[in-house]
Amino acid sequence: MRFHTRKWIKPQDLNPNGTLFGGRVLEWIDEECALYSIIQLENPKTVTKYMSEINFQNSAKKGDIIEIGIEVLKFGTTSIQLRCEVRNKMTRSSIISIEKIIMVTLDENGKPKPHGKTKVEFVKDRLNDKS
Structure with missing residues (x-):
């Protein structure tokens, strides 16, 4: 898996518990997958069709640096199937x-x-x- 993007967790990325808001990390994943797919498929009109079960394994807190990794599983006729992992850059623990x-x-x-x-x-x- 190649890790393409890093994000620094800031106060605006936190939920009321003081940890990374799940909606924020899903936004980053969706954007990263869209950008990756647009570049791979050479078509700016590329959209998210499906996401399987989302597995939150650990959290992140303010000041943590996370990285988003993408792996291509297969190419379809009109699609590309990806796998994604977000992990803590420093500890390497998987977040989602x-x-x-x-x-x-x-x-x-x-x-x-x-x-x-x-x-x-x-x-x-x-x-x-x-x-």
């Missing part, structure tokens, strides 16, 4: 994991659109291919 997230590419009419991708591609390789 989602075993299955499906992102779908859409056409200009909002209908699923085939993307033609079959494997993970890195932007640096795409740029080298087009030179």
